[in-house]
Every structure is written in structure tokens, then in C-alpha cells.
Amino acid sequence: HKDEVRAHARRLGLAVADKAESQEICFVGAQGYAERVEAIAGLATDGSLGGDIVDQAGRKLGSHPGVHHFTVGQRRGLGLASPQPLYVTHIDASRRLVYVGPRAALQAATLQLQEVMWSHRPPADEAEVVVQQRHRDPGTAAHLQLLPHHGVQLMLGQPVAAAAPGQAAVLYAHPQGGAGTNPQDHIVLGGGVVRSRPRLPLAPAAAVAYA
Template sequence: MVNSLGFDRPPGETRVVVAMSGGVDSSVVAGLLAREGYEVIGVTLQLYDHGEATFRKGSCCAGQDIHDARRVSATLGIPHYVLDYEERFRKAVIEPFAESYALGETPIPCVSCNQSVKFVDLMEVARDLGADCLATGHYVRSRIVDGKRQLLRPLDGDKDQTYFLFATTAGQLDFLRFPLGNMTKDETRELARDMGLVVAEKSDSQDICFVPKGSYSDVIKKLMPEAEKPGDIVDGHGRVLGQHKGIIHYTVGQRRGLGIASGEPLYVLRLDAKTQQVVVGPKSALSARTVRLRDLNWLGPRPLAEMADGNGLALEAKVRSTRAPQEAVVNIRHGEVYVTLIAGETGIAPGQACVLYSDDGADAQVLGGGFIAEAVPAALVA
């Protein structure tokens, strides 16, 4: 007998730790598994406490959310533990985020959080508790393909979170389960209502959890006061067009708030941390087709070097969490991984993720991905 989580034993003999953020998704996961008869243990990590952020609509892993996770666990009749991981979260996620932003990059802290705190530290806690697996409320799917557990896109394409989980390793996938992968968000909320959970109508987490007012620069200035250095706003030829108060106030693709007069709309093309320059230009200069990746995590059935022959490996890729994958080709050149986007993209910035898929279908497998080290402007690609 194989149970719904893939173990050859009854649910009652299977211990599951559920990562409970205090939101509706993870709460429903705990409820579903408890209803099926699994031995469920809820664990919530307290990751930060920034005063008003703990009660901000759309926040997670802080004051009100911990309280909600406790109430849900009490309703379900499962044990619940809260672990203080503020120091670990600060060192593993917040500080690297600030350092990356100060270098002119556009980091994705949710990926870093999954890479470190959630899928390393919390997984270790689950194993210490004798769990057979760790279940989360992510909208992704996983299943065994040719003897290896693979990560796939979920049924609900609008809630697809594979972009934020591309760095999950094969070993981690073996221990993880995603019970919501075959459900829609509406179905999840309906289940929450049916279970009588207080979080049934709770808003989804939005933006970056540890940024209280949505102002990245405020967080960076607090952690790295020296990062706010004034400099020049220049065009593509190096001509000075104006002054700025620090590159931490700008992002690639930004148009508003430049404070310079021009006969045509200007956009931030790149940020140079060494010279403290904000380079601007026309929208056409934002276009890029090829990106170089760093820190590649490969989940494919065979090594990338084998799959990417002389013509490269054709697949699907995306550099925006909210966009559908597009046709792309991966090549390895001099030990570096390059992804060419067939249709191109605008506003690509270092630090963003490029996630690779087997195809653009609803059942597509996540082949892996990496962080963008640089984007090559379309005009420079032969």
C-alpha cells in the first residue's frame, strides 16, 4: 500500500512536518494531511520582527502570522512548534540581499530563503523530529520520473511557484512534498472554509516579507549606511546628465524618478557599483537575448554538458516570475552557462533568476536554473 505521499505504509505510520507560515496555503496542507490520518507536526519559523511589518497585510513569518499558525494547529488538533530563526534569517537572507542590492543587482530573497532557512535548516529540524518528509504549501508538483523525483509546474498556472524553487536540490526534493500542486487557489480557500480555519480569507503574502513599507532602500540604508553614495547619471557614452543620491534607489528598467530632462524617455540600463554611476538610455537599449548564469542548479535527467551538444539544448526559460516560459537555447562556453532567449526580454538585471523548463506545457519539468550574472544587450549579439 502506497499512501498519498508516496510511502509504502499507512498514513498513520507516516510522520510529516508541515512548514506553517500562518497563511491559508500551509494551513490547508496541515489540515489535509491530518484529515487523511498522517501524524502531522506543525513548525513555524520566526524569521523577523520589524514592528509594523509583523502586522502588515501580506506579511509572513512574524507576529500575527505565528499567532494564526498556532490557532490553526489548535483547530486541527496537531502539535505546533515555533522556532526563533531571526539571527539565521538575517545572516542568510537579509544581509546578502542588502549586499547584492548595493552592488547594483536585483536579488530575489525568496529564493535565498528557500535555499537556506526553509530547505536546509527546517529540513534538518524535520529530520530531528523523526519525520518521513517535510510538506509545504507551495504550488508546485513533484513525482518520480525514471526512478528520480522531479520538480514540475502545478495545475494552477496562475499560482506557479517553481520560479522560486529552482535552486532546490535533488536530495531536498526527495524529502519534500507539495500537496497543493494539483489544486487551484480557489479550491484551497474552499477547503480552508470547510475546515473552519481562521485564515480562510487571509490575504496572500506579497512583495518581500522583511521590507515593512515596500522600500528596499530603507532596509539597505539601515544595514549598510555606507551604501548610499551619490554619483553621476550618465548616458551610454558616459556623458553626465545629472546626479543621484545612491544607486540603491534605482533598478534596471526604471523610468520614473530620474530627475533629468530629456527629449525622449530614458530608462535605467545598468548600475555600476564601482563608479557609482547610473547608466540611462532609450527603451530599445534595455532589450537583451543572451544571459550568462552563475550558481547553476541542474535537475535534468542527464548532466547539462551531455544534453547541450554543439547546437545547444533547446528548452523553455523565464526570467520573470509572472511571465510564461519562452523558447530558449542553453550553451556551455568555456565552462560558463549561457541562455539565449529566442524572443528576447527587456529590463534583465544581474541577480534575477533564469529558470529552465523542459517545455511550456502545464506538466513541464523544471530542469534547473541559475542567477543572472550579466545580460548581453541585443545590439551586441551577432
């Protein structure tokens, strides 16, 4: 527990005992994420990496300076005028396209994980698990199917939003096989990296409301 760690640090006279917690990537600092990526990867900053911001049908809504400025689920900083909030729903880096849409377009009913590593042994195929994809995520019940090459398919009990490819996800199982979804009540089975998240189809009204 954090409080106990801080108490030990104070007892040992460590200067970091009362240091504020960092909820972000601490080494980025005031430079900003995009600028840090440009510096590390040696990316051009002359606008040559720019592309289009498009809606779910591929219609151009605006332009952007580079896909590394965006992440799935992002709402702010899009530079678009719309009668309703727009979110980044998908990024096609190879074509330099940033897709945006209503919040409903972020919802996914299934997830595929790759590079899955198990803490002990893989669970039985068709097992019932809980998946957590963010630190403060309350957890979502899911039906698990084992896939070849260290992959799993998760059929979610309820849709989740903004699960981006490359994002980590942790799988839990209740020690007594209970049905609760709070990760704190479960034991860790393992984890993997989100490979894909087939999106739920948009209702026609939602699909055109921001056009």
C-alpha cells in the same frame, strides 16, 4: 493551486484563508526598499553614497543619492527631464554610476546564468529550452550551451528586456520536446542566477535621441 489551499485553510479555520496576496517583499512594509537596505547594511544616509546618472556614452545627465535606490528596468523616480522615456539599463555599483537609456537599450539577445542547479540531470549540450525570468513572464525559447562551473549560455529566440544580474531564471523543457514557450506546458529542468546580459547595439538614432 491557490484556490484549493485557501479552501483547506477555511476548512481548518485559519485566519489567513482570505488574506490578501503579497506581490512584493512583505517584510519591507511602508519603510521602502532603499530605507530597508540602509537599515540592514548600516549604510550612510547623509548623501555620501551618491553618484552620477549617465547615458549610454557615459555623459552625465543627473545625480542620485545611492545605487541602492535603483534597479535595472526602472523608469520612475529618476529625476530626469527627457523628450522620451528613460530606463535604468545598467548599474556600476563600484563607481556609483547609474546608466539610463531608451527601452531598446534594455534588450538582450543572450543570457549567461551561473550557480545553475538541475532538478534531475543536466540537459544535453545545445538543447532547446524555455527560459522564464519573471513570475508573469510568458517564457522565451532559447538554445542552451553548457558552461564550466555550473553555468549556461542561452541564445534567445527573441530579445528579452531588463534581465538584471542577480535575477533568478528558470529553465524548462517540454516533456515531448514540443516547441511551445508557455512554462505551464513544460517540465522544470532547473534554474540559475543571471550573470550577464550582453546588450543589443543601439541604432544611432536611438542612442542620441535622449541626449
